[in-house]
Amino acid sequence: MTTPRLIAERRQLGRRLLLSAPAMLTLLVFMLLPLGIMFVVSILQSGDYGGVKWGEYSFEAYRNFFYERDLDDTLVFNTDYLEIFQRSFWLSILTTAGCLLIGFPTALYLALQTERKRNLLLFLVTVPFWTNLLVRAYAWMLLLRNGGLVDEGLQGLGITDTGLGLLYTNNAVIIGLLYTYLPFMVLPIYTSLEKMDWRLVEAAFDLGANRFHALKRIIVPLAMPGIVAGSILVFIPSLGNYIIPELLGGGKTLMIGNLIQLQFGSSHNWPLGAALSFALLSFVLLAMLVYSVRFKPGNAGGHP
Amino acid sequence: MGTSSSEGTCSAISIEQLSMEFGDPGQGVKALDTVSLEIQSNEFFTLLGPSGCGKTTLLRLIAGFEQPSAGTIRLYGEPMQDLPPFRRPVNTVFQSYALFPHMTVAQNIAFGLEMRGLSKSEIGETVTRMLELVKLPDVGGRRADQLSGGQQQRIALARALANRPKVLLLDESLSALDQKLRKDMQIELKRLQSDTGITFIFVTHDQEEALTMSDRIAVMSKGRVLQVGTPTEIYEAPVNRTVADFIGETNFLAAEAVADGVLLSDGQRLSVAGDRRGAVTVAIRPERVSLAADGQLLGKVENVVYVGTDTVYHLNVAGEGGFRVRQQNRDGALSGYRVGDSVRVHVPSAAIKVLVE
Amino acid sequence: MNTHNPLWRFAGMRPAAWFFFIFLYLPIVVLVVLSFNGGQSATLWGGFSLKWYSVVANDAEVVRAAKNSLIVATLATLISTSLATLAALGMRGRAFRGQTLMSGVLGLPLLVPEIVTAVSTLMFFSFINLKLSLFTILIAHVVFCIPFAYLPIRARLEGMNPYLLEAAADLYASPWKAFWKVTFPLLSPGIISGAMLAFIISMDDFVITYFVAGAGATTLPVYIFSSIRMGISPKINAISSIILVISIAFVALSYYVGQRKR
Numbered sequence: 001m002t003t004p005r006l007i008a009e010r011r012q013l014g015r016r017l018l019l020s021a022p023a024m025l026t027l028l029v030f031m032l033l034p035l036g037i038m039f040v041v042s043i044l045q046s047g048d049y050g051g052v053k054w055g056e057y058s059f060e061a062y063r064n065f066f067y068e069r070d071l072d073d074t075l076v077f078n079t080d081y082l083e084i085f086q087r088s089f090w091l092s093i094l095t096t097a098g099c100l101l102i103g104f105p106t107a108l109y110l111a112l113q114t115e116r117k118r119n120l121l122l123f124l125v126t127v128p129f130w131t132n133l134l135v136r137a138y139a140w141m142l143l144l145r146n147g148g149l150v151d152e153g154l155q156g157l158g159i160t161d162t163g164l165g166l167l168y169t170n171n172a173v174i175i176g177l178l179y180t181y182l183p184f185m186v187l188p189i190y191t192s193l194e195k196m197d198w199r200l201v202e203a204a205f206d207l208g209a210n211r212f213h214a215l216k217r218i219i220v221p222l223a224m225p226g227i228v229a230g231s232i233l234v235f236i237p238s239l240g241n242y243i244i245p246e247l248l249g250g251g252k253t254l255m256i257g258n259l260i261q262l263q264f265g266s267s268h269n270w271p272l273g274a275a276l277s278f279a280l281l282s283f284v285l286l287a288m289l290v291y292s293v294r295f296k297p298g299n300a301g302g303h304p
Numbered sequence: 305m306g307t308s309s310s311e312g313t314c315s316a317i318s319i320e321q322l323s324m325e326f327g328d329p330g331q332g333v334k335a336l337d338t339v340s341l342e343i344q345s346n347e348f349f350t351l352l353g354p355s356g357c358g359k360t361t362l363l364r365l366i367a368g369f370e371q372p373s374a375g376t377i378r379l380y381g382e383p384m385q386d387l388p389p390f391r392r393p394v395n396t397v398f399q400s401y402a403l404f405p406h407m408t409v410a411q412n413i414a415f416g417l418e419m420r421g422l423s424k425s426e427i428g429e430t431v432t433r434m435l436e437l438v439k440l441p442d443v444g445g446r447r448a449d450q451l452s453g454g455q456q457q458r459i460a461l462a463r464a465l466a467n468r469p470k471v472l473l474l475d476e477s478l479s480a481l482d483q484k485l486r487k488d489m490q491i492e493l494k495r496l497q498s499d500t501g502i503t504f505i506f507v508t509h510d511q512e513e514a515l516t517m518s519d520r521i522a523v524m525s526k527g528r529v530l531q532v533g534t535p536t537e538i539y540e541a542p543v544n545r546t547v548a549d550f551i552g553e554t555n556f557l558a559a560e561a562v563a564d565g566v567l568l569s570d571g572q573r574l575s576v577a578g579d580r581r582g583a584v585t586v587a588i589r590p591e592r593v594s595l596a597a598d599g600q601l602l603g604k605v606e607n608v609v610y611v612g613t614d615t616v617y618h619l620n621v622a623g624e625g626g627f628r629v630r631q632q633n634r635d636g637a638l639s640g641y642r643v644g645d646s647v648r649v650h651v652p653s654a655a656i657k658v659l660v661e
Numbered sequence: 662m663n664t665h666n667p668l669w670r671f672a673g674m675r676p677a678a679w680f681f682f683i684f685l686y687l688p689i690v691v692l693v694v695l696s697f698n699g700g701q702s703a704t705l706w707g708g709f710s711l712k713w714y715s716v717v718a719n720d721a722e723v724v725r726a727a728k729n730s731l732i733v734a735t736l737a738t739l740i741s742t743s744l745a746t747l748a749a750l751g752m753r754g755r756a757f758r759g760q761t762l763m764s765g766v767l768g769l770p771l772l773v774p775e776i777v778t779a780v781s782t783l784m785f786f787s788f789i790n791l792k793l794s795l796f797t798i799l800i801a802h803v804v805f806c807i808p809f810a811y812l813p814i815r816a817r818l819e820g821m822n823p824y825l826l827e828a829a830a831d832l833y834a835s836p837w838k839a840f841w842k843v844t845f846p847l848l849s850p851g852i853i854s855g856a857m858l859a860f861i862i863s864m865d866d867f868v869i870t871y872f873v874a875g876a877g878a879t880t881l882p883v884y885i886f887s888s889i890r891m892g893i894s895p896k897i898n899a900i901s902s903i904i905l906v907i908s909i910a911f912v913a914l915s916y917y918v919g920q921r922k923r
Contacts, residue, residue, distance in 0.1 A: 012754070019748065022743075027767065031778070105673050110678070130858070130908055132867070134882050143691060179688070182681065239774075240777065261776065274784065281773060284773070367831060394831075405825075416831075419834045467833070
């Protein structure tokens, strides 16, 4: 049965789909399809001189995560890649913890400012996001290198007397990741604090809570969606970061991102690179799925 | 079909069997359920009902913003269904006013005229006249969001009236105004309607507003029209309990209709003419009855509420509480009745409405 | 919120905020200051001079890379903003089946790690035998610019009173006229800020460009990366400062436009 109403609705839906079509098609062809191809490559045999052997399927690439094929074709347990995974997770966890430690009080500070000052500070928080990360990582090289400004400053203050040799270490990578992702922690926490009803905190004070208790029992629980969102926004991209370990880790402190890049560079192992990328992507999507199920949008301020 | 267009010389809008269903046919939510209405030319017609009753949906169907699932709408005999809103000779005053925020007041008023391709001089003249009509001759150059709520409302009215529509649709147009402004605008709208001679269809959930302004009212509930009539008809002779309950204050008593009246649950008898039999509901307006020693209805005072002009007595009648009697305070003092007193209520037989429901 | 009320002074809040802002801006300030260094070293101060800027301006390779960056960013901005505007208009209105999925796809480039996008795009181009060039860079940039252009436009549309369009139709404006007279003027701040974001993101991108750039199709960030690999130098300081200042100017401008149009 067709009513005038259904015909009108259908016509309008058609028009809306037509408007969305160019962008959707672009993303389907140049984003989703490549991801599909990447998955296929991950289950192909690696070519002898780079590239892949089309039509020859194998799970060799995924096996490569843990095992290495010896000269006589036996599988030998290999911890090289595991170490890189472990380091990636560990550095990302430390980065997330550091971001939380600095980011939460900063967000609280922002939320408590007058509107004028708050807008300016928020703008300052977002500016680095729009500037070139490569360039900012380079700036850290200037600061951290032997005899760089951090060394000079500390020696000038009499805290140290020799160079620290910070650059090209895990510490340099953590500093770089922290620097890159701090705003990603501050903004979501600020957003949930800004929406918060501060009279609740006043009620807590009224009921005899001191500042610490008000923070622990009222503010932190209410800011929890922001804290979780911020942690995901920091943890996930630092796991796959390429630039920071490349520049500040100096190729010694490899993370997953660098390992993937290597497969398309000197190692010429596309299936392994594709498999690593696919694993990383699956992890990201899984994390987002868990997040969206547990923290449905629109229930900000709710409990986890 | 076709009868209304040939005979109905002054029927501005005739609506036949109009239904509207959201979702799939047969299983969606019915916003309108086979509604038929005739609205006369030059009439101030009000659609009255609680929120969700379908009154705004009906208005939007007339304007053309929504398409019906079934039924027809005719404007002076012309079927409207194939015309998009921008080809219908009707204009709307939106609830939120919907003034264009990036244009001045004058540009807002001129918009419809420009779209119809009127000449610049004609447009300028009309804009000036409209601003005078709504008594805001000096705000033409200002931006819409610099005006107060009451002023925005007048501009929205001017913008719609500038096009001299055959029918003007007003969607809860006064609900955002405060009490005082609202009373003024009620009078002003009525004046504008008689000055311009345009048919007004006014949507509201405020029964007092509807009674004050309308020539005729359609009371709606759950997608249906329950009753159409003048304010007096609607108030004095509601067709069922829902209408009686929605318009003004009403006491309802469960009763059984017998040969010469009705029997209440405790055996009290009220005499009233009528040939109904069986279970009925008796509706009695609180201001139509009075406390009197010779009254025929017995009750017990539960509460006495002084409201300035009146005193309202809440009585327990026939075992049910909350029967209200509204007495005017003509002598400026409380009468002697106290909570717990047994009293008698005088009920003129004209004040008794027997409803089958 | 009264900030002077001691009730709201939580311990450690102010020092953390200070640390945060110093940490965030110290490297940028140091870099820009060192770019005016007259000496031969990248970090040892040798007096104020604009010498490295003139070296950069006269370096044919840098100029070519900058030109490439500008061409790609301009085209990517135009294309992605047009696609995003159309999509935002299509996504407006009553939700339909599959709309959530479609918004998900529009936001996908923000979700997928950059390195994954980079290598999958590279494999895709290799699969369809498309030679890497400025053109492949452009395609990749259009893709990841779409969500950046889309989000502000969509937000602007969502904040728009839906009755305005009905009012326009009620006042005899056809859908086409209603779009140009009502929707577009009200939407334009969103389109401008979306386009600006797309431009900055395209100008700044390194990881994806690095993978899909063919020989000779070097953009500025790719050039900077290969220079850094050969060691830090005062010349890189100067190029980097130029890029930083351009980005910051752009963001400040878009912030200013947004504030004014409020």
